[in-house]
Amino acid sequence: MSNTTSLFDDALVADPDSAYAWLRRTAAVHRTTTPDGEPVWVITRYAEARAALADSRLSLSKKNAKTSSEYRSSMPPELDAHLLNMDPPDHTRLRRLVAKEFTARRIDGLRVRIQNLTDELLGTLAGSQADLMQALAVPLPIGLICELLGIPEEARCDFQAWTDTLFSPAPGAAAESRVAMKRMHQFLRGVIDDKRNSPGEDLLSGLVHARDDRDALTEPELLSLAFLTLFAGYDNTVHLIGNTALSLLLHPQLLTAVRDGTIPIRSVVEETLRWNPPFALGVRRFAVEDVRIGNAFIPAGSRVWVSIASANRDERAFPSPEAFDPGRMPNHLAFGHGVHYCLGAPLARLQAEIAIRSLLERFPTLELAVSADELEWWPTFYKRGLRSLPVLI
Secondary structure: OEEOOOOOOHHHHHOHHHHHHHHHHHOOEEEEEOOOOOEEEEEOOHHHHHHHHOOOOEEOOHHHOOOOOOOOOOOOHHHOOOHHHOOOOHHHHHHHHHHOOOOHHHHHOOHHHHHHHHHHHHHOOOOOEEEHHHHHHOHHHHHHHHHHHOOOHHHHHHHHHHHHHHOOOOOOHHHHHHHHHHHHHHHHHHHHHHHHHOOOOOHHHHHHOOOEOOEOOOHHHHHHHHHHHHHHHHHHHHHHHHHHHHHHHOOHHHHHHHHOOOOOHHHHHHHHHHHOOOEOEOOOEEEOOOEEEOOEEEOOOOEEEEEHHHHOOOOOOOOOOOOOOOOOOOOOOOOOOHHHOOOOHHHHHHHHHHHHHHHHHHOOOOEEOOOHHHOOEOOOOOEOOEOOOEEEO
16 A cells, blocks of 8 residues: 655645556555545546545545544535435435436437537637637537526636636635635525526426426525536536547547547547546545555545546556547546446537537647647646647637
């Protein structure tokens, strides 16, 4: 068992693949300390990670936390009652209600709207160079998810700023996050009140009036789900689009094969989710009893994180894991596993597929405008995403 206090230092942020490769060689599970001073166990190998994601002994509820000090969160209580903080049976009830708004038919029905939004965004590009993050990867998901929820267009810039604040690793970020959360909470409460008084055809109106056997969402659950849908539906998809585009730009031969139809876009998206997942760490969990995972004995109440990024590169599960190979069987953990598998996964995949296909069709000579080592990544271990993606068009 490895015990290190440097798992979340600058070296991991700068070169996560090398850092995680070393950790996997050393042990399946590591005990370390987070930047907020809390002890945490991090699972880095695929088999142990996959099992942990579906292990009922690892709870998502903060009620099971027994850390060295009170578990701290920038989240107001009214935004905490969502699926990523619940275990069955509460999770089962809530997911059943929400799943009605995320059916395959409803998601597929968004195909035309996603295509139109993508075409509008790509149509604004002019000149010989562009930043694909700001031109496409950022505005497409936030535009779509805000349309789905019925969020006014004038509020989208505020929401993007709040979200970026939540991921900031800068000193003082915790205080800024609390302010951003408070503002988001106030904003969502106002939007929900509007939907309650004047419901529309949007998803948020559907959640406001969700019913199942006389069951309904409580006010905190409704606020929390609105927050989670906005937050998760936006940021992860932004970086799935950006990372998928980069995957192809770094592999010109594969880019050619995608253009001529030899390799499906869907396969490229799936391999990107394995090779460079936007959500690097799974949602934190708490051991409800003493648990042995791999080499480690984890006491009850301990905080546990599953490293999705590391598990997806585990040599024990993926031959030549450092190679980008769209021909692999898509058995990655980017969207989780078990009862907490991401409800929004089909929507994220659909947006990425349409965005990348349209991008390649419109710009047949697309290439990186800088070298790969000049690209700037968000300096955080929670996610893996680009600040910008300069390309020649």
